Amino acid sequence: MNTGIKKIPRVLTYLVLCFWALTTIYPFIWVLLNSFRKKGLILSDSFSLPLGDSFTWDNYITAWQRADFKNAYLNSFLISGTVTVFVVIIAGLAAYGLVRYRFRGRDFLYSLIMAGMMFPVFSTIIPVFRLEVMLGIAGTGRRWLSLLAVILPQIAGNLCFAIIILMGFIQSVPIDLEESAYLDGCNVFQIYFYIIIPAAKSSFATVAIFAFLWSYNDLFTQSFFLRYPQERAITGLLNEISSQAGVNYGLMASSVVLVLIPVLIVYICLQKHIIKGLTAGAVKG
Protein backbone atom coordinates (compact mmCIF):
# COMPACT_ATOMS: atom_id res chain seq x y z
CA MET A 1 0.00 0.00 0.00
CA ASN A 2 1.24 3.46 -0.80
CA THR A 3 0.73 5.73 2.13
CA GLY A 4 3.36 8.26 1.18
CA ILE A 5 7.10 8.71 1.17
CA LYS A 6 7.39 7.46 -2.36
CA LYS A 7 10.45 9.47 -3.24
CA ILE A 8 12.82 7.65 -0.92
CA PRO A 9 14.78 5.06 -2.85
CA ARG A 10 13.92 1.49 -2.06
CA VAL A 11 17.50 0.66 -1.11
CA LEU A 12 17.58 3.32 1.57
CA THR A 13 14.28 2.07 2.98
CA TYR A 14 15.62 -1.44 3.35
CA LEU A 15 18.88 -0.12 4.76
CA VAL A 16 17.11 1.71 7.58
CA LEU A 17 14.76 -1.20 8.28
CA CYS A 18 17.59 -3.71 8.34
CA PHE A 19 19.63 -1.49 10.62
CA TRP A 20 16.89 -1.49 13.24
CA ALA A 21 16.37 -5.22 12.79
CA LEU A 22 20.08 -5.63 13.47
CA THR A 23 19.80 -3.72 16.75
CA THR A 24 17.00 -6.02 17.88
CA ILE A 25 18.64 -9.30 16.84
CA TYR A 26 22.35 -8.77 17.26
CA PRO A 27 22.49 -8.34 21.07
CA PHE A 28 20.88 -11.75 21.49
CA ILE A 29 23.29 -13.39 19.07
CA TRP A 30 26.18 -11.71 20.86
CA VAL A 31 25.05 -13.10 24.21
CA LEU A 32 24.46 -16.54 22.71
CA LEU A 33 27.94 -16.64 21.17
CA ASN A 34 29.61 -15.51 24.36
CA SER A 35 27.78 -18.07 26.46
CA PHE A 36 29.88 -20.69 24.64
CA ARG A 37 33.15 -18.81 24.99
CA LYS A 38 35.91 -19.80 27.39
CA LYS A 39 36.32 -17.80 30.58
CA GLY A 40 38.30 -14.62 30.20
CA LEU A 41 38.09 -14.44 26.44
CA ILE A 42 34.84 -12.46 26.50
CA LEU A 43 36.65 -9.37 27.65
CA SER A 44 39.34 -9.45 25.01
CA ASP A 45 37.53 -10.75 21.99
CA SER A 46 33.77 -11.02 22.06
CA PHE A 47 32.93 -10.71 18.37
CA SER A 48 34.47 -13.76 16.78
CA LEU A 49 32.74 -17.14 16.60
CA PRO A 50 33.68 -19.30 19.58
CA LEU A 51 35.23 -22.14 17.60
CA GLY A 52 37.97 -24.61 18.39
CA ASP A 53 39.92 -23.69 21.49
CA SER A 54 37.66 -20.96 22.70
CA PHE A 55 34.50 -23.12 22.60
CA THR A 56 33.19 -24.54 25.87
CA TRP A 57 30.07 -25.94 27.53
CA ASP A 58 31.39 -24.99 30.96
CA ASN A 59 29.22 -21.92 31.39
CA TYR A 60 26.06 -23.97 31.01
CA ILE A 61 27.32 -26.73 33.28
CA THR A 62 28.23 -24.19 35.97
CA ALA A 63 24.90 -22.40 35.65
CA TRP A 64 22.96 -25.65 35.91
CA GLN A 65 24.98 -26.79 38.93
CA ARG A 66 25.17 -23.53 40.76
CA ALA A 67 21.50 -22.61 40.54
CA ASP A 68 18.43 -24.77 40.81
CA PHE A 69 17.11 -24.17 37.30
CA LYS A 70 14.94 -27.28 37.24
CA ASN A 71 13.01 -26.25 40.30
CA ALA A 72 12.74 -22.65 39.09
CA TYR A 73 11.38 -23.71 35.70
CA LEU A 74 8.80 -25.86 37.50
CA ASN A 75 7.76 -22.98 39.75
CA SER A 76 7.55 -20.59 36.83
CA PHE A 77 5.44 -22.90 34.73
CA LEU A 78 3.12 -23.66 37.63
CA ILE A 79 2.62 -19.96 38.33
CA SER A 80 2.30 -18.76 34.75
CA GLY A 81 0.22 -21.74 33.61
CA THR A 82 -2.31 -21.28 36.39
CA VAL A 83 -2.46 -17.52 35.83
CA THR A 84 -3.04 -18.04 32.11
CA VAL A 85 -5.86 -20.56 32.55
CA PHE A 86 -7.70 -18.44 35.09
CA VAL A 87 -7.26 -15.16 33.22
CA VAL A 88 -8.65 -16.65 30.03
CA ILE A 89 -11.67 -18.21 31.72
CA ILE A 90 -12.58 -15.33 33.99
CA ALA A 91 -11.89 -12.55 31.49
CA GLY A 92 -13.78 -14.40 28.76
CA LEU A 93 -16.89 -14.71 30.89
CA ALA A 94 -16.77 -11.06 31.95
CA ALA A 95 -16.12 -9.76 28.45
CA TYR A 96 -19.04 -11.77 27.08
CA GLY A 97 -21.37 -10.52 29.78
CA LEU A 98 -20.32 -6.91 29.30
CA VAL A 99 -20.66 -7.01 25.52
CA ARG A 100 -23.97 -8.83 25.14
CA TYR A 101 -26.06 -7.74 28.10
CA ARG A 102 -27.59 -4.28 28.47
CA PHE A 103 -28.02 -3.38 32.12
CA ARG A 104 -27.77 -0.48 34.55
CA GLY A 105 -24.22 0.23 35.67
CA ARG A 106 -22.67 -1.31 32.59
CA ASP A 107 -20.83 1.89 31.68
CA PHE A 108 -19.65 2.24 35.25
CA LEU A 109 -18.17 -1.26 35.23
CA TYR A 110 -16.49 -0.55 31.93
CA SER A 111 -14.80 2.58 33.24
CA LEU A 112 -13.75 0.68 36.36
CA ILE A 113 -11.91 -1.73 34.08
CA MET A 114 -10.27 1.10 32.16
CA ALA A 115 -9.15 2.65 35.45
CA GLY A 116 -7.77 -0.70 36.54
CA MET A 117 -5.30 -0.55 33.67
CA MET A 118 -3.82 2.65 35.13
CA PHE A 119 -2.84 1.28 38.54
CA PRO A 120 0.83 0.37 38.57
CA VAL A 121 1.59 -2.82 40.43
CA PHE A 122 3.58 -0.74 42.95
CA SER A 123 0.46 0.90 44.25
CA THR A 124 -1.39 -2.31 45.02
CA ILE A 125 1.36 -4.71 46.01
CA ILE A 126 1.82 -3.63 49.65
CA PRO A 127 -1.85 -3.91 50.66
CA VAL A 128 -2.07 -7.20 48.74
CA PHE A 129 0.96 -8.46 50.63
CA ARG A 130 -0.52 -7.44 53.98
CA LEU A 131 -3.88 -8.96 53.05
CA GLU A 132 -2.25 -12.23 52.10
CA VAL A 133 -0.17 -12.31 55.28
CA MET A 134 -3.41 -11.83 57.21
CA LEU A 135 -5.05 -14.68 55.29
CA GLY A 136 -2.02 -16.86 55.92
CA ILE A 137 -1.04 -17.21 52.26
CA ALA A 138 2.09 -15.07 51.98
CA GLY A 139 5.22 -15.13 54.08
CA THR A 140 4.63 -18.61 55.47
CA GLY A 141 7.73 -20.15 53.91
CA ARG A 142 5.58 -22.97 52.51
CA ARG A 143 6.23 -23.41 48.83
CA TRP A 144 2.73 -24.01 47.45
CA LEU A 145 1.19 -21.20 49.45
CA SER A 146 3.87 -18.81 48.26
CA LEU A 147 3.21 -19.73 44.66
CA LEU A 148 -0.50 -19.10 45.25
CA ALA A 149 0.41 -15.75 46.77
CA VAL A 150 2.00 -14.73 43.44
CA ILE A 151 -0.76 -16.25 41.32
CA LEU A 152 -3.67 -14.35 42.87
CA PRO A 153 -2.48 -10.76 42.30
CA GLN A 154 -1.10 -11.68 38.87
CA ILE A 155 -4.54 -12.90 37.78
CA ALA A 156 -6.08 -9.63 38.93
CA GLY A 157 -3.31 -7.63 37.27
CA ASN A 158 -3.87 -9.27 33.88
CA LEU A 159 -7.67 -9.22 33.92
CA CYS A 160 -8.32 -5.62 32.81
CA PHE A 161 -6.15 -5.83 29.73
CA ALA A 162 -7.59 -9.24 28.86
CA ILE A 163 -11.21 -8.12 29.24
CA ILE A 164 -10.67 -5.08 27.02
CA ILE A 165 -9.00 -7.08 24.26
CA LEU A 166 -11.66 -9.81 24.39
CA MET A 167 -14.52 -7.31 24.37
CA GLY A 168 -13.23 -5.91 21.10
CA PHE A 169 -13.35 -9.32 19.51
CA ILE A 170 -16.63 -10.57 20.92
CA GLN A 171 -18.27 -7.39 19.66
CA SER A 172 -17.35 -8.40 16.13
CA VAL A 173 -18.96 -11.85 16.39
CA PRO A 174 -22.27 -11.64 14.44
CA ILE A 175 -25.20 -12.03 16.81
CA ASP A 176 -27.22 -14.03 14.23
CA LEU A 177 -25.17 -17.10 15.07
CA GLU A 178 -26.18 -16.86 18.70
CA GLU A 179 -29.83 -16.32 17.81
CA SER A 180 -30.07 -19.40 15.65
CA ALA A 181 -28.37 -21.45 18.36
CA TYR A 182 -30.90 -20.08 20.83
CA LEU A 183 -33.78 -21.15 18.58
CA ASP A 184 -32.22 -24.61 18.47
CA GLY A 185 -32.60 -24.75 22.23
CA CYS A 186 -29.15 -23.76 23.52
CA ASN A 187 -28.96 -21.82 26.75
CA VAL A 188 -26.63 -18.88 27.29
CA PHE A 189 -23.79 -20.97 28.64
CA GLN A 190 -23.94 -23.40 25.76
CA ILE A 191 -23.89 -20.43 23.39
CA TYR A 192 -20.81 -19.10 25.16
CA PHE A 193 -18.91 -22.37 24.96
CA TYR A 194 -20.03 -23.56 21.52
CA ILE A 195 -20.36 -20.29 19.59
CA ILE A 196 -18.40 -17.47 21.21
CA ILE A 197 -15.22 -19.26 22.23
CA PRO A 198 -14.64 -20.92 18.84
CA ALA A 199 -15.46 -17.68 17.00
CA ALA A 200 -13.05 -15.57 19.05
CA LYS A 201 -10.39 -18.27 19.26
CA SER A 202 -7.48 -16.14 18.06
CA SER A 203 -8.13 -13.38 20.57
CA PHE A 204 -8.31 -15.90 23.38
CA ALA A 205 -4.93 -17.14 22.17
CA THR A 206 -3.51 -13.60 22.27
CA VAL A 207 -4.74 -13.03 25.78
CA ALA A 208 -3.36 -16.38 26.89
CA ILE A 209 0.07 -15.67 25.42
CA PHE A 210 0.33 -12.25 26.99
CA ALA A 211 -0.86 -13.46 30.37
CA PHE A 212 1.76 -16.20 30.25
CA LEU A 213 4.65 -13.99 29.19
CA TRP A 214 3.86 -11.15 31.59
CA SER A 215 3.56 -13.54 34.46
CA TYR A 216 6.78 -15.33 33.51
CA ASN A 217 8.71 -12.07 33.19
CA ASP A 218 7.28 -10.27 36.23
CA LEU A 219 10.25 -9.81 38.55
CA PHE A 220 8.50 -7.31 40.78
CA THR A 221 5.68 -9.51 42.08
CA GLN A 222 7.96 -12.53 42.24
CA SER A 223 10.55 -10.81 44.38
CA PHE A 224 7.87 -9.67 46.81
CA PHE A 225 6.38 -13.07 47.50
CA LEU A 226 9.03 -15.66 46.73
CA ARG A 227 11.71 -15.20 49.36
CA TYR A 228 13.01 -18.73 49.95
CA PRO A 229 15.34 -20.68 47.62
CA GLN A 230 12.94 -23.53 46.89
CA GLU A 231 10.20 -21.06 45.88
CA ARG A 232 12.33 -19.11 43.44
CA ALA A 233 10.87 -18.71 39.95
CA ILE A 234 13.00 -18.30 36.88
CA THR A 235 13.15 -14.50 36.64
CA GLY A 236 14.00 -14.19 40.30
CA LEU A 237 16.66 -16.84 39.93
CA LEU A 238 18.27 -14.91 37.10
CA ASN A 239 18.31 -11.75 39.19
CA GLU A 240 20.02 -13.64 41.99
CA ILE A 241 22.62 -15.20 39.73
CA SER A 242 23.45 -11.80 38.33
CA SER A 243 24.10 -10.40 41.78
CA GLN A 244 26.30 -13.35 42.75
CA ALA A 245 28.14 -13.98 39.49
CA GLY A 246 30.47 -11.02 39.99
CA VAL A 247 32.89 -11.04 37.11
CA ASN A 248 31.93 -14.44 35.73
CA TYR A 249 30.45 -13.01 32.56
CA GLY A 250 30.21 -16.36 30.79
CA LEU A 251 27.92 -17.59 33.57
CA MET A 252 25.72 -14.51 33.18
CA ALA A 253 25.48 -15.04 29.43
CA SER A 254 24.54 -18.70 29.74
CA SER A 255 21.93 -17.95 32.42
CA VAL A 256 20.34 -15.32 30.19
CA VAL A 257 20.14 -17.89 27.39
CA LEU A 258 18.61 -20.51 29.70
CA VAL A 259 15.92 -18.07 30.78
CA LEU A 260 15.23 -16.98 27.22
CA ILE A 261 14.73 -20.42 25.69
CA PRO A 262 11.09 -21.00 26.80
CA VAL A 263 10.14 -17.46 25.79
CA LEU A 264 11.79 -17.89 22.42
CA ILE A 265 9.89 -21.12 21.79
CA VAL A 266 6.54 -19.57 22.73
CA TYR A 267 7.24 -16.51 20.60
CA ILE A 268 8.36 -18.31 17.46
CA CYS A 269 5.44 -20.75 17.54
CA LEU A 270 2.80 -18.15 18.24
CA GLN A 271 4.09 -14.83 16.86
CA LYS A 272 1.30 -14.53 14.29
CA HIS A 273 -1.34 -14.68 17.02
CA ILE A 274 0.53 -12.28 19.27
CA ILE A 275 0.79 -9.46 16.78
CA LYS A 276 -2.57 -9.90 15.08
CA GLY A 277 -4.53 -10.24 18.28
CA LEU A 278 -2.82 -7.42 20.09
CA THR A 279 -3.25 -4.79 17.41
CA ALA A 280 -6.90 -5.52 16.74
CA GLY A 281 -7.65 -4.88 20.40
CA ALA A 282 -5.28 -1.99 20.99
CA VAL A 283 -6.36 0.16 18.10
CA LYS A 284 -10.03 -0.25 18.80
CA GLY A 285 -9.53 0.75 22.44
Add this chain to the structure above:
Amino acid sequence: MNSMIYKNKKPLLVFLIPAFAFLIVFLYYPFFQNVVNTFLKIGGLGRASQGLNTPWYENYQRLFTDPNMRTALKNTLLLTLCTIVFQVGIALILALLVDTIRVGAQFFRTVYFFPIVISATALGLMFNLIFLYKGGMVNQLLLSLGRLPSEVKPSGKVLVQWLDWKDQAHFLFTMFMPVMWQYVGFYFVILVTGLNNISPDLFEAAALDGADGWKRTRYITLPLLRNVLCTCLVLAITGALKVFDLPWVMFGAGMPENRGWLTGTYMYDQTFNRMNVDYGSTIAVLIVVLGVVLSNIANRVFRPSDDL
Protein backbone atom coordinates in the same frame (compact mmCIF):
# COMPACT_ATOMS: atom_id res chain seq x y z
CA MET B 1 -28.42 -5.66 20.58
CA ASN B 2 -31.67 -6.44 22.31
CA SER B 3 -31.80 -10.05 21.38
CA MET B 4 -34.27 -12.32 23.19
CA ILE B 5 -31.42 -14.40 24.49
CA TYR B 6 -30.13 -11.67 26.72
CA LYS B 7 -33.44 -10.54 28.20
CA ASN B 8 -33.03 -12.88 31.15
CA LYS B 9 -30.42 -11.15 33.27
CA LYS B 10 -29.78 -13.93 35.79
CA PRO B 11 -26.83 -15.61 34.00
CA LEU B 12 -25.11 -12.22 33.96
CA LEU B 13 -24.15 -12.73 37.59
CA VAL B 14 -22.22 -15.87 36.69
CA PHE B 15 -20.40 -13.98 33.97
CA LEU B 16 -19.42 -10.94 35.99
CA ILE B 17 -18.96 -12.07 39.58
CA PRO B 18 -15.67 -14.02 39.22
CA ALA B 19 -13.90 -11.19 37.42
CA PHE B 20 -15.09 -8.39 39.64
CA ALA B 21 -14.55 -10.41 42.79
CA PHE B 22 -10.91 -10.76 41.78
CA LEU B 23 -10.59 -7.14 40.78
CA ILE B 24 -12.16 -5.84 43.96
CA VAL B 25 -10.09 -7.99 46.31
CA PHE B 26 -6.74 -7.77 44.53
CA LEU B 27 -6.88 -4.45 42.67
CA TYR B 28 -9.45 -1.91 43.79
CA TYR B 29 -9.40 -2.60 47.50
CA PRO B 30 -5.57 -2.64 47.62
CA PHE B 31 -5.42 0.63 45.74
CA PHE B 32 -7.88 2.22 48.15
CA GLN B 33 -5.93 0.79 51.08
CA ASN B 34 -2.74 2.15 49.58
CA VAL B 35 -4.17 5.67 49.66
CA VAL B 36 -5.16 5.18 53.30
CA ASN B 37 -1.67 3.87 54.12
CA THR B 38 -0.06 7.10 53.03
CA PHE B 39 -1.47 8.76 56.16
CA LEU B 40 -0.44 6.02 58.59
CA LYS B 41 2.80 5.14 60.30
CA ILE B 42 3.89 1.69 59.13
CA GLY B 43 7.21 0.21 60.14
CA GLY B 44 7.35 -3.03 58.16
CA LEU B 45 5.76 -4.93 55.32
CA GLY B 46 3.62 -7.31 57.35
CA ARG B 47 3.20 -5.14 60.42
CA ALA B 48 0.12 -3.29 61.58
CA SER B 49 0.17 0.48 61.51
CA GLN B 50 1.03 2.50 64.60
CA GLY B 51 -1.65 5.13 64.12
CA LEU B 52 -1.73 8.32 62.15
CA ASN B 53 1.33 10.23 61.12
CA THR B 54 1.97 13.58 62.76
CA PRO B 55 0.91 15.67 60.97
CA TRP B 56 -1.28 13.29 59.00
CA TYR B 57 -0.01 14.65 55.67
CA GLU B 58 3.66 14.24 56.71
CA ASN B 59 4.48 11.93 53.79
CA TYR B 60 3.15 14.38 51.24
CA GLN B 61 5.22 17.12 52.83
CA ARG B 62 8.21 14.86 52.55
CA LEU B 63 7.61 14.31 48.84
CA PHE B 64 8.31 17.97 48.26
CA THR B 65 11.40 18.24 50.44
CA ASP B 66 13.13 14.96 49.65
CA PRO B 67 16.07 15.68 47.30
CA ASN B 68 16.14 12.08 46.03
CA MET B 69 12.49 12.36 45.14
CA ARG B 70 13.25 15.49 43.14
CA THR B 71 15.98 13.59 41.26
CA ALA B 72 13.62 10.70 40.63
CA LEU B 73 10.92 12.99 39.31
CA LYS B 74 13.34 14.88 37.08
CA ASN B 75 14.77 11.65 35.63
CA THR B 76 11.34 10.12 35.14
CA LEU B 77 9.93 13.16 33.39
CA LEU B 78 12.99 13.27 31.16
CA LEU B 79 12.50 9.59 30.42
CA THR B 80 8.84 10.24 29.58
CA LEU B 81 9.86 13.00 27.18
CA CYS B 82 12.52 10.82 25.55
CA THR B 83 10.04 7.97 25.28
CA ILE B 84 7.57 10.16 23.45
CA VAL B 85 10.12 11.68 21.09
CA PHE B 86 12.35 8.71 20.33
CA GLN B 87 10.23 5.65 20.98
CA VAL B 88 7.09 6.81 19.22
CA GLY B 89 9.20 8.78 16.72
CA ILE B 90 11.36 5.85 15.65
CA ALA B 91 8.32 3.59 15.58
CA LEU B 92 6.52 6.05 13.31
CA ILE B 93 9.43 6.28 10.88
CA LEU B 94 9.81 2.51 10.77
CA ALA B 95 6.06 2.03 10.30
CA LEU B 96 5.92 4.52 7.43
CA LEU B 97 8.88 2.80 5.78
CA VAL B 98 7.56 -0.73 6.22
CA ASP B 99 4.29 0.40 4.73
CA THR B 100 6.01 1.16 1.42
CA ILE B 101 7.51 -2.29 0.98
CA ARG B 102 6.03 -5.67 0.21
CA VAL B 103 8.85 -8.17 0.58
CA GLY B 104 9.88 -8.83 4.16
CA ALA B 105 7.24 -6.76 5.94
CA GLN B 106 6.17 -9.74 8.04
CA PHE B 107 9.80 -10.46 8.92
CA PHE B 108 10.38 -6.93 10.20
CA ARG B 109 7.21 -7.03 12.28
CA THR B 110 8.27 -10.26 13.96
CA VAL B 111 11.80 -9.08 14.63
CA TYR B 112 10.88 -5.62 15.89
CA PHE B 113 8.33 -6.98 18.32
CA PHE B 114 10.64 -9.61 19.74
CA PRO B 115 12.35 -7.62 22.56
CA ILE B 116 8.97 -6.96 24.18
CA VAL B 117 8.37 -10.57 25.10
CA ILE B 118 11.68 -10.84 26.92
CA SER B 119 11.93 -10.25 30.63
CA ALA B 120 13.51 -7.01 31.70
CA THR B 121 15.77 -8.99 34.02
CA ALA B 122 17.32 -10.87 31.12
CA LEU B 123 17.57 -7.69 29.08
CA GLY B 124 19.11 -5.80 31.99
CA LEU B 125 21.77 -8.43 32.40
CA MET B 126 22.38 -8.46 28.68
CA PHE B 127 22.84 -4.70 28.59
CA ASN B 128 25.12 -4.90 31.60
CA LEU B 129 27.38 -7.13 29.51
CA ILE B 130 27.06 -4.85 26.51
CA PHE B 131 27.93 -1.69 28.44
CA LEU B 132 30.53 -3.37 30.63
CA TYR B 133 33.34 -1.05 31.74
CA LYS B 134 36.26 -3.26 30.86
CA GLY B 135 35.77 -5.04 27.58
CA GLY B 136 32.01 -4.80 27.12
CA MET B 137 30.57 -5.00 23.63
CA VAL B 138 30.33 -1.24 23.08
CA ASN B 139 33.77 -0.52 24.47
CA GLN B 140 35.37 -3.25 22.39
CA LEU B 141 33.65 -1.87 19.34
CA LEU B 142 34.91 1.64 20.12
CA LEU B 143 38.39 0.29 20.69
CA SER B 144 38.48 -1.52 17.37
CA LEU B 145 37.29 1.66 15.67
CA GLY B 146 40.15 3.48 17.37
CA ARG B 147 37.86 5.75 19.37
CA LEU B 148 39.30 4.94 22.79
CA PRO B 149 42.64 6.40 23.84
CA SER B 150 45.09 3.61 24.53
CA GLU B 151 48.81 3.43 24.99
CA VAL B 152 51.28 0.62 24.63
CA LYS B 153 53.46 0.22 27.71
CA PRO B 154 57.16 -0.57 27.33
CA SER B 155 56.43 -4.05 28.67
CA GLY B 156 54.21 -4.66 25.65
CA LYS B 157 50.94 -4.45 27.57
CA VAL B 158 48.24 -2.30 26.07
CA LEU B 159 46.64 0.11 28.49
CA VAL B 160 43.21 1.24 27.41
CA GLN B 161 41.22 4.07 28.91
CA TRP B 162 37.83 2.36 28.93
CA LEU B 163 34.73 4.49 28.82
CA ASP B 164 32.58 4.11 31.92
CA TRP B 165 29.03 4.01 30.58
CA LYS B 166 27.54 4.18 34.07
CA ASP B 167 29.38 7.27 35.34
CA GLN B 168 27.74 10.62 35.96
CA ALA B 169 28.22 11.80 32.41
CA HIS B 170 26.79 8.75 30.66
CA PHE B 171 24.34 7.03 33.02
CA LEU B 172 21.23 8.68 31.63
CA PHE B 173 21.97 7.39 28.15
CA THR B 174 22.84 3.92 29.44
CA MET B 175 19.67 3.80 31.50
CA PHE B 176 17.22 5.20 28.95
CA MET B 177 18.49 3.58 25.78
CA PRO B 178 17.50 -0.04 26.63
CA VAL B 179 14.09 1.02 27.97
CA MET B 180 13.30 2.91 24.79
CA TRP B 181 14.77 0.29 22.49
CA GLN B 182 12.66 -2.47 24.02
CA TYR B 183 9.28 -0.90 23.33
CA VAL B 184 9.77 0.63 19.89
CA GLY B 185 8.36 -2.57 18.37
CA PHE B 186 5.16 -2.28 20.40
CA TYR B 187 4.28 1.15 19.00
CA PHE B 188 5.52 0.09 15.60
CA VAL B 189 2.99 -2.73 15.42
CA ILE B 190 0.14 -0.50 16.57
CA LEU B 191 1.06 2.19 14.02
CA VAL B 192 1.40 -0.30 11.16
CA THR B 193 -2.10 -1.57 11.87
CA GLY B 194 -3.33 2.01 11.91
CA LEU B 195 -1.72 2.60 8.52
CA ASN B 196 -3.35 -0.50 7.07
CA ASN B 197 -6.73 0.83 8.08
CA ILE B 198 -6.39 3.95 5.93
CA SER B 199 -8.41 3.56 2.77
CA PRO B 200 -6.29 3.40 -0.41
CA ASP B 201 -8.95 5.45 -2.24
CA LEU B 202 -7.78 8.52 -0.38
CA PHE B 203 -4.29 8.18 -1.79
CA GLU B 204 -5.55 7.71 -5.30
CA ALA B 205 -7.64 10.85 -4.96
CA ALA B 206 -4.62 12.69 -3.62
CA ALA B 207 -2.48 11.44 -6.48
CA LEU B 208 -5.03 12.81 -8.95
CA ASP B 209 -4.78 16.15 -7.23
CA GLY B 210 -1.04 16.04 -7.72
CA ALA B 211 -0.04 15.35 -4.14
CA ASP B 212 2.64 12.73 -3.76
CA GLY B 213 5.57 11.67 -1.63
CA TRP B 214 6.15 13.84 1.40
CA LYS B 215 3.02 15.90 0.81
CA ARG B 216 0.89 12.79 0.95
CA THR B 217 2.48 11.71 4.20
CA ARG B 218 2.12 15.18 5.68
CA TYR B 219 -1.45 15.95 4.67
CA ILE B 220 -3.14 12.55 4.58
CA THR B 221 -1.28 9.85 6.48
CA LEU B 222 -0.29 11.79 9.58
CA PRO B 223 -3.66 13.49 10.19
CA LEU B 224 -5.45 10.17 9.74
CA LEU B 225 -3.03 8.47 12.10
CA ARG B 226 -3.60 11.07 14.78
CA ASN B 227 -5.99 8.93 16.77
CA VAL B 228 -3.63 5.98 16.79
CA LEU B 229 -0.67 8.23 17.60
CA CYS B 230 -2.60 9.58 20.53
CA THR B 231 -3.21 6.08 21.84
CA CYS B 232 0.53 5.45 21.54
CA LEU B 233 1.26 8.66 23.40
CA VAL B 234 -0.92 7.74 26.37
CA LEU B 235 0.55 4.25 26.49
CA ALA B 236 4.07 5.71 26.32
CA ILE B 237 3.45 8.14 29.17
CA THR B 238 1.88 5.64 31.55
CA GLY B 239 4.53 3.10 30.56
CA ALA B 240 7.45 5.44 31.22
CA LEU B 241 6.15 6.36 34.69
CA LYS B 242 6.00 2.70 35.67
CA VAL B 243 9.45 1.68 34.42
CA PHE B 244 11.13 -0.40 37.07
CA ASP B 245 12.90 -3.64 36.33
CA LEU B 246 15.37 -2.72 33.58
CA PRO B 247 16.93 0.21 35.48
CA TRP B 248 16.76 -1.76 38.72
CA VAL B 249 18.75 -4.67 37.30
CA MET B 250 21.24 -2.36 35.60
CA PHE B 251 21.73 0.32 38.25
CA GLY B 252 20.28 -0.90 41.53
CA ALA B 253 19.57 1.63 44.25
CA GLY B 254 20.07 5.08 42.80
CA MET B 255 23.49 4.63 41.25
CA PRO B 256 25.53 6.66 40.52
CA GLU B 257 25.62 8.62 43.79
CA ASN B 258 21.87 9.00 44.24
CA ARG B 259 21.52 10.63 40.85
CA GLY B 260 20.05 7.64 39.04
CA TRP B 261 16.68 7.33 40.80
CA LEU B 262 13.44 6.86 38.92
CA THR B 263 10.06 7.05 40.63
CA GLY B 264 9.64 3.29 40.23
CA THR B 265 13.02 2.30 41.61
CA TYR B 266 12.88 4.86 44.43
CA MET B 267 9.46 3.61 45.52
CA TYR B 268 10.73 0.02 45.55
CA ASP B 269 13.82 0.94 47.51
CA GLN B 270 11.89 2.92 50.14
CA THR B 271 9.35 0.16 50.66
CA PHE B 272 11.44 -2.92 50.39
CA ASN B 273 14.96 -2.03 51.49
CA ARG B 274 14.28 0.81 53.92
CA MET B 275 10.91 -0.39 55.21
CA ASN B 276 9.35 3.05 54.84
CA VAL B 277 6.12 1.41 53.78
CA ASP B 278 3.93 4.47 54.20
CA TYR B 279 6.30 6.72 52.27
CA GLY B 280 6.56 4.12 49.50
CA SER B 281 2.77 4.10 49.25
CA THR B 282 2.81 7.86 48.90
CA ILE B 283 5.23 7.64 45.97
CA ALA B 284 2.94 5.06 44.35
CA VAL B 285 0.01 7.44 44.67
CA LEU B 286 2.11 10.14 43.04
CA ILE B 287 2.87 7.80 40.12
CA VAL B 288 -0.83 7.16 39.52
CA VAL B 289 -1.75 10.84 39.84
CA LEU B 290 1.02 11.85 37.44
CA GLY B 291 -0.09 9.16 34.98
CA VAL B 292 -3.69 10.36 35.01
CA VAL B 293 -2.75 14.05 34.76
CA LEU B 294 -0.14 13.65 32.01
CA SER B 295 -2.22 11.31 29.86
CA ASN B 296 -5.19 13.67 30.22
CA ILE B 297 -3.04 16.57 29.05
CA ALA B 298 -1.81 14.49 26.11
CA ASN B 299 -5.40 13.62 25.25
CA ARG B 300 -6.53 17.23 25.43
CA VAL B 301 -3.71 18.46 23.24
CA PHE B 302 -3.53 15.74 20.64
CA ARG B 303 -6.86 13.92 20.50
CA PRO B 304 -8.55 15.07 17.30
CA SER B 305 -12.16 16.10 17.18
CA ASP B 306 -14.45 13.34 16.00
CA ASP B 307 -15.19 14.91 12.63
CA LEU B 308 -11.92 13.71 11.10
